[in-house]
Amino acid sequence: MSSISVTPLSGIETIDIALGERSYPIRIGSGLLRAPESFAGVPRSPLAVIVSNTTVAPLYAQSLRDALRGRHAQVELITLPDGESHKDWAALNLIFDALLARGADRKTILYALGGGVVGDMTGFAAASYMRGVPFVQVPTTLLAQVDSSVGGKTGINHPRGKNMIGAFHQPVCVVVDLETLSTLPMRELRAGLAEVIKYGPIADASFLGWVEANLDALLARDVATLRHAVRRSCEIKAAVVGQDEREAGLRAILNFGHTFGHAIEAGLGYGEWLHGEAVGCGMAMAAETSARLGLLPEGDAERLIRLIDRAGLPVKGPDLGADRYLELMRLDKKAEAGEIKFVLLDAIGHAVLRSVPDATLRQVLASRCT
Amino acid sequence: MSSISVTPLSGIETIDIALGERSYPIRIGSGLLRAPESFAGVPRSPLAVIVSNTTVAPLYAQSLRDALRGRHAQVELITLPDGESHKDWAALNLIFDALLARGADRKTILYALGGGVVGDMTGFAAASYMRGVPFVQVPTTLLAQVDSSVGGKTGINHPRGKNMIGAFHQPVCVVVDLETLSTLPMRELRAGLAEVIKYGPIADASFLGWVEANLDALLARDVATLRHAVRRSCEIKAAVVGQDEREAGLRAILNFGHTFGHAIEAGLGYGEWLHGEAVGCGMAMAAETSARLGLLPEGDAERLIRLIDRAGLPVKGPDLGADRYLELMRLDKKAEAGEIKFVLLDAIGHAVLRSVPDATLRQVLASRCT
Known part of the structure; x- marks a missing residue:
């Protein structure tokens, strides 16, 4: 069932996750989040929503927005509070509220721009909003790039246990920009x-x-x-x-x-x-x-x-x-x-x-x- | 892909939902929720949790519990407030809190005993708890019996729209007891x-x-x-x-x-x-x-x-x-x-x-x- 192909293509390396009709590529390289071609194959929905946090958004949201402009007529940004302590219902609801306020529909694509918390929450929001919309992972921490953005595990914490509430929901693509590691604490x-x-x-x-x-x-x-x-x-x-x-x-x-x-x-x-x-x-x-x-x-x-x-x-x-x-x-x-x-x-x-x-x-x- | 077989068997009629490995039976008859054989094929997990509401639980929870006793070593009950106005985050969290307090794990089976609200919420809880546990629908209203318990749509309401947050999650079986309609307002x-x-x-x-x-x-x-x-x-x-x-x-x-x-x-x-x-x-x-x-x-x-x-x-x-x-x-x-x-x-x-x-x-x- 599983097959891996590594394709170096003009500085972009691609690893394919083989999951039948849910297969998707991980693209790895420098400067990828600024490059429209990093997102090849992502459906051209009229509305895209970037979900990020107060630390990452000021650094990279504008670059990603610019890269997506040719793909989506409208690109919106939702900024969450930063940190594992906010991986909860309250922050998840901020995403749902914002999606509904912006008229997001079943074709709307979410982009998770940040570390593991942003990726897990955006993924769970995508799994649950209108019973499922597509999403893209743009991990900006080393931890998210090597682990949490890959594999479709999404979720939030419960006071009694980590990631207790969630879903398996695979992204349509993972874009790993190594340049983001330069700003990582x-x-x-x-x-x-x-x-x-x-x-x-x-x-x-x-x-x-x-x-x-x-x-x-x-x-x-x-x-x-x-x-x-x-x-x-x-x-x-x-x-x-x-x-x-x-x-x-x-x-x-x-x-x-x-x-x-x-x-x-x-x-x-x-x-x-x-x-x-x-x-x-x-x-x-x-x-x-x-x-x-x-x-x-x-x-x-x-x-x-x-x-x-x-x-x-x-x-x-x-x-x-x-x-x-x-x-x-x-x-x-x-x-x-x-x-x-x-x-x-x-x-x-x-x-x-x-x-x-x-x-x-x-x-x-x-x-x-x- | 779709095939329907109606098998009258000692008063139980069965309709199969053909969804490949997610296929399941709808069983229809009188007195089914009191009969252990209605639940044939449901995995014999050590812990089962019945989710019901303040109206239905006093009428039928004990009968269902008795019917399940041979199948699960422990059968617990969670009672939610009744009504569409409680089909929200707060009530959903009551389910998660209770599951965690009772040590529910990935094998635990949920039984939704009630109308469409109980079924939709229990189904979404089952879809999300530890990223997915099995559940059984035991619909007690005509609406749930003919519509909402069948087909795997689960979810909760958002102030801006009905069933906006949810998942597709098929039950392992639907048990329709026509006797419950005798107490329906x-x-x-x-x-x-x-x-x-x-x-x-x-x-x-x-x-x-x-x-x-x-x-x-x-x-x-x-x-x-x-x-x-x-x-x-x-x-x-x-x-x-x-x-x-x-x-x-x-x-x-x-x-x-x-x-x-x-x-x-x-x-x-x-x-x-x-x-x-x-x-x-x-x-x-x-x-x-x-x-x-x-x-x-x-x-x-x-x-x-x-x-x-x-x-x-x-x-x-x-x-x-x-x-x-x-x-x-x-x-x-x-x-x-x-x-x-x-x-x-x-x-x-x-x-x-x-x-x-x-x-x-x-x-x-x-x-x-x-």
């Missing part, structure tokens, strides 16, 4: 690297080696190095999603570090830690869990934790108390009948789904919480 | 008849003749007559939905009378008129529009309006002012670039989709508003 760059680091241990040992060797260039924002990191991450994600769109099985491996990470985010309150920071720490916890269960050599766990640490990401979690961690993790979407399924490693480059005895979890939490 | 029975009446003019002239001949028995709640009305309505709906699940074309004919009707509901405030009352009046308006455009003989329009009137449904609309009607109708989901597409008749038994000059609409509104 350092803390967000590091958070995005967490998801880049993730792909090696779960699927490609050699990519982990490449990230170790090139971490300094990535942190220095070398464009060619970032381009390779984004492309390889998207290739791995495309291969996984192409085989399991709705997370019946394999796709769950993409959540490596996320069960611990989501508990940290919910436990501290959304927005306290960045998602990528929580995932970085969560991967350290999952690696240690894998080692304690005897699945993974201790040296391999230490190697991964060292890389996370070198990227400037936390490898120790907040002290929420083990009971609270366990309670929050039982609400994870991968849990069934209260039993939590963790994504663990049985080798660098290979993930497995396992339940873990509470006693082991408590040992890991005692060891990895400050 | 007369006003709601009449409202349900609006949707029964609808199927004749759009798809089956002989069914219109049957409804005319049997209207008194329907109003007197004769069970055999109601059973035929429900079955034939579901057969027609199944055939249409089987050909066009996501309303790319044909399915729009099911919205006969709904563009005018939705404007009445939104204009008066949801819940002022019942949905079926607004649709009844909307069909009268659509019939007159068809006649004024020369599509339909005037006598046929009058015949349909007479039947709607005999059913005790309004054939004159509230005086919202023509400008307000036009404004509200431009927000209809079938509108594109501000042009409203009306479902009209070019014969009794055949519907067409047409735009209508504003001048004609104003004539119709002047004639049919008091």
Whole structure:
């Protein structure tokens, strides 16, 4: 079912997500959001609505608007408050209100211009507005470019759990403009690297080696190095999603570090830690869990934790108390009948789904919480 | 793509909705919600949650719970406020809050026990909770039994328009218990008849003749007559939905009378008129529009309006002012670039989709508003 083709075309590289009639391209390059040809194939609806936030809109909304002018007679902008703490009903309703006020109909196309929060919310709004309108992802953070903009997961948070309310709704196209990484705050760059680091241990040992060797260039924002990191991450994600769109099985491996990470985010309150920071720490916890269960050599766990640490990401979690961690993790979407399924490693480059005895979890939490 | 089989089996009649891997049965009979075998084929998840409202739950929730006890280890009940005015975010969130509080996971099954509002909201909650869980429709009003429980349209209202936020999400099964019609208030029975009446003019002239001949028995709640009305309505709906699940074309004919009707509901405030009352009046308006455009003989329009009137449904609309009607109708989901597409008749038994000059609409509104 899945096939990947990488087509370098005048500086644009394309990775295809193979999902039958829901297939779509990821286009990667520099300056793409200013270039009308980046959006080739997007339906020429009369009305397009860009959804962005107060941080990103001032930087890039006008450029995107100009690029879309030949494609849509009218291009409107909706600006949301910035941050994970606003990934909720209230902000989602701002999108619906604005769409209705502007007379958006079933053909109207939404463009998500921003990071993971903007992408997830715009995607869920597109999935639900009039029971579904098309949308385009224009991710402007490293995290969104290598992970959240690809694969069609959309949603909002609930006070009791992350991304609890949402839909699978694939974009018609993902346009990754590497230039936007030049304005990304350092803390967000590091958070995005967490998801880049993730792909090696779960699927490609050699990519982990490449990230170790090139971490300094990535942190220095070398464009060619970032381009390779984004492309390889998207290739791995495309291969996984192409085989399991709705997370019946394999796709769950993409959540490596996320069960611990989501508990940290919910436990501290959304927005306290960045998602990528929580995932970085969560991967350290999952690696240690894998080692304690005897699945993974201790040296391999230490190697991964060292890389996370070198990227400037936390490898120790907040002290929420083990009971609270366990309670929050039982609400994870991968849990069934209260039993939590963790994504663990049985080798660098290979993930497995396992339940873990509470006693082991408590040992890991005692060891990895400050 | 579409096929219909009617299998009378120990008093249960089954109509299959043919949608490939999303196919499901509609089961029709008396006493079905008390009978465990009505739910054959529904996955045996450990947790099931019945969603109902303050009117229906006291009448039927215990019987349904008892019927489900052998299938699910735990059966919980969520009771929503009753009425179209509560088909909103706030009530939807009550469902999410309750699901999370009860530890519902991706395998949990929701049962919608109630009328169209409960069915639409439970369906949308099921579509969105953890990005999608299965659900069963147990419609207890005539309107829900012949229309809203079948076909997978789910959603909530927005102050600016009906069902503006929602999803296509098919149930795993629809269980129609005709006994529940014995407790239905007369006003709601009449409202349900609006949707029964609808199927004749759009798809089956002989069914219109049957409804005319049997209207008194329907109003007197004769069970055999109601059973035929429900079955034939579901057969027609199944055939249409089987050909066009996501309303790319044909399915729009099911919205006969709904563009005018939705404007009445939104204009008066949801819940002022019942949905079926607004649709009844909307069909009268659509019939007159068809006649004024020369599509339909005037006598046929009058015949349909007479039947709607005999059913005790309004054939004159509230005086919202023509400008307000036009404004509200431009927000209809079938509108594109501000042009409203009306479902009209070019014969009794055949519907067409047409735009209508504003001048004609104003004539119709002047004639049919008091």
